[in-house]
Amino acid sequence: MSDSHDALVHRKTIFDDWRSLTIGIYMALVGYAVMVGLPVISTSWVNNLGFSEAQVGFVASADLFGLAIGAVIAFFVVAKYDRRLISFIAATIAIAANLLCIYYQSYDVTFWLRLTAGTGAGVYTGVAVATIGGHSRPAFAFGMELFAFAFSQAGELKFLPYLSIEGMYTAVAAAFVVGLLFISWLPQRPADAALDIDVDIEEPGGEHHVEHQHVPKYVPWLILTAVAFTYINIGAYWTYIELATVDSAASPDWVANMLVYTSFFSLIGCLFAVLLSNRFGLSKPLLVTLIFQASIVAMLIFGITNYSVAFSMFAFNFCWIFVDIYQAATISNVDRSGRYVALLPAAQGLGNGIGPALAASVLSWSFGYNGVFIMCASASILAMLVYLYMYLRLRKTIPALADAS
DSSP states (O other): OOOOOOEEOOOOOGGGSHHHHHHHHHHHHHHTHHHHTHHHHHHHHHHHHOOOHHHHHHHHHHHHHHHHHHHHHHHHHTTTSOHHHHHHHHHHHHHHHHHHHHHOOSHHHHHHHHHHHHHHHHHHHHHHHHHHHTSSSHHHHHHHHHHHHHHHHHHHHHHGGGSOHHHHHHHHHHHHHHHHTTGGGSOSSOSSOTTEEEEEEEOTTSOEEEEEEEOOTHHHHHHHHHHHHHHHHHHHHHHHHHHHTTTSSSOHHHHHHHHHHGGGGHHHHHHHHHHHHHHHOSHHHHHHHHHHHHHHHHGGGGOOOHHHHHHHHHHHHHHHHHHHHHHHHHHHHHOTTSTTGGGHHHHHHHHHHHHHHHHHHHHHTTOHHHHHHHHHHHHHHHHHHHHHHHHHHHHHHOHHHHTOO
16 A cells, blocks of 8 residues: 555646536536436326336336436547537437427336436436536536535425426426527537546655556446446435335425425535545545445334434435535546546436336335335445445555545
8 A cells, every 4th residue: 555645636627617617517407307306206207197106116217227328328429529519419309308298198108208308318417527527626516516406406306396297397398498508618529538647746755746647447437336336225215215204104294395405405515525525535435425325224224203204314415415526526537538427427327227126126026115225225335345445456556546535
């Protein structure tokens, strides 16, 4: 294990411009909008369209698998083609699919339309996170995105329940339209090559020089694997947390209010994440947070009350944002081109798709919501183990990257 004081060099580019960061953040919020609104949208699918709880899980999975498929497409095109053109095509697909959902509301058709809408959103979001990740201070940039995400999340969960399912689809489509008005703010090409980093090397005499290093390909894939495991937990929890409280001791009105108010707790997560990364780097706080996230999900096995569900939601939102900043900043440090960063929504969408589907299967097998919560906690622990392995490998090969902030 190295005791050197080597550090990554963060070079400023066009992606540090406030317009680039602003449009990247807005596009990310829009791309993730359906994922964020799933607790309300899933309930609306049950109440307004008559879908069963299992069907809700599969429709949600279609949307989120689409997000993953779209981000994979972004991985192949984001470093090669004009990002403005890519975003325009993706937004058009998402807008069309959301509007068609208004007119075709059967389970079978909705399933395929949500898959299509998710695919468009996935490409759009892949470009967005690649744009944010291009900032010279990725932890700060993603902290800003997730700070805005907290307000967006709270706003969605507050106002979506007042809309019909048709109104929800229209609102999502309109958000994509607004983004197209400012698409000229989007940088068209990446500023750096994939998996190439600059490291400030401290020599024995105290002098410094910058050394160009290539990151092994296994590193971004390990990060993306851990992201997928993390979002299996998030996807299942966020899809079913409101439905899990229906026959519990918790008040429905209390739960609905907690969905909104706990969203703001993630603001504290943004602040702590940036402060801790400046002091301890990204890896160590991330490992601890994933263990804590597993614990706060597993606690619901012992009973759901007003207080336990409130604590769980508060802590879950804190950890969700905390982990997101660290995962996004870590892969942005690894890949300055945005190519692998664009796969973040794929890993998130894959996990988010698998999570509700696994939870639906657990419910179908009659293990109940306790089985769902056990599955969620296990996924978080698996993510922690992947990161731990990666961290230990990097400490031996590129210590500046292992402990980067």
